[in-house]
Amino acid sequence: MTSRAIVVDRPGTHRLATGPRPAPGPGEVLVEVAAAGICMSDREVYDGHRDAAFVRYPVIPGHEWSGTVVAVGPGADPALVGRRTVAEGFRACGVCARCRYGETSLCTGGYAETGFTEPGAFADHVVVPARLLHPLRDDADLRAAALLEPSAVIAAAVRAGRARPGERIAVVGAGTLGLLAVQWLAAGSPAVLAVVDPREARGALALGFGGSLALTPEEAESVYGSFDLVVETAGAATTAASSCLLARRGGRVVLTGMFTEGAVGIDPVHLSLSQLEVRSVFGASSSAWVDAVRAFDLGLLDPAPLITHEFPLERFGEAVALVGGGDPKTGKVLLVP
Template sequence: MSSRAIVVDRPGEHRLVTGDVPVPGPGEVLVQVAAAGICMSDREVYDGHRDAAYVRYPVTPGHEWSGTVTAVGAGVDPALVGRRTVAEGFRACGLCERCRCGETSLCTGGYAETGFTEPGAFAGHLAVPARLLHPLADDADLRAAALLEPAAVIAAAVRTGRPRPGERVAVVGAGTLGMLAVQLLSASSPAELAVVDPRGARGERAREFGATDALSPDEARAAHGRFDLVVETAGAATTAASSCLLARRGGRVVLTGMFAPGAVGIDPVHLSLSQLEVRSVFGASSSAWSDAVRAFGLGLLDPAPLITHEFPLERFGEAVALVGGGDPKVGKVLLVP
């Protein structure tokens, strides 16, 4: 039996290869991939813009995925065979101080992550450590479940932001992360849930997921100092600074987007005078994954409407070109092996 996979040999160069199905080692499971999402991090890997410390070429990308366990290695419960599942991407050591404190996304044992330094899910099959699995319900929608990785990142942001019922909340950015944030934050019963995005159609779409208002960046300037909690998801050059301006004095800001060098800094004078609590999120801990999977199982989180395009592995080049291209009609792009 054979399996196909996309291999990015170096920036801008990829090939579709056919080889043997991976054999799960001790403590591992073999998963047949159902769907894998493409995000900006994958585009950065393909374009060569990802920090060299966080990628290892040649690599099979794919860190957002879902699938079904088809085999287990030594020491793994055979009852997992046939289970629908997702899995954490970070290969945390589980032994360092940060892991022991529950901060598995900050593992100091050395960076390793599915799809960046380890073979990812742009393939028919994937072997992963069983300890990273988050099994799903037997009837789970695997197409939608492929978005549980970004949902886990948002769950980490929501956990960090500590939303309380009746608060005024803003989400900056109406991409995949922003739309998932609206869904999770709406479950906290905010008095107001505004979305800030320059794309009017995206803002209006956010209303369907629970937003009470959609603001352009210009309109948002009139709302400076209004919000108890601001969750930034865009990672644009100015959104860290502008998110802090939206928060009230004593408010909370969570930075979730991945910023590139050259982003505008946050004004320290404003920080000190406003007594803001500013936190950032890097990936998702095991507990945040559990939050996202639980919300998905309860129906509080429905990523399926965010999917706009699906491609087979043969059309990877076309699929990755859509991501980050600026077309407002492009939402989440999936590869379906």
């Protein structure tokens, strides 16, 4: 039996490779991929802009995905065969101090992540350790479930931000992470849920996801200092600094965007005078994954409306070009093997 995969040999170069279907090793499972999302991190891998410590070429990308277990290796539970599932991306060691503390996204055993250093899901099949699986309900929408990885990141952000009912909350950015954050935070009954994005069309979309107010960055300047919690999701050059300005004195700011060199720094004078609590999120811990899958299974989180484009593996070049292209009509782009 054969299996196809998108291989990025080096930045800017990819090929569709066909070879023997991979076999799961001890403690591993083989998953038939149903859908895989393309995010800006994948675009960075393709363009060669990801930090060299967090990618290994050649690589099969794909860290946002869902599928069905079709085979198990020695030591893995045979009952997993046939289960719809997603899986954590970080290959945490499980034994270091950070893992034992529950901070599996900060594992000190060495960075390893599906789709960046290990073969990912832009393929017909992906092999992952069985211990990383989060099985879904038998009737789960696997197309929507492909977005559970960014959902888990938002679950981590909401945990870090400790959102409370009746608070004034702002979400900066109305991309995939931002809209998932709006949907999640709206379920907690905030007094105000504002969304800040320069693209008016994306702001309007956020209102349909549960936001109560859509603002451009210029309009948001009039409400600086107003919010109990600010969840930053854009990773743009100015959004870390502006998110801190949006928070009230004593407020909380959670940074989830992946910033690059040249981002504007946070003013330390403002931090000290405002007594802000600033947290950042890198991926999602195992506990955040549990939160996301539970919310999805209960119907509290529905990522399906975020999906705007679907492509077969053969059209990966077209698909990746859409991501980060700036078109406000482009939401989540999926590869569907």
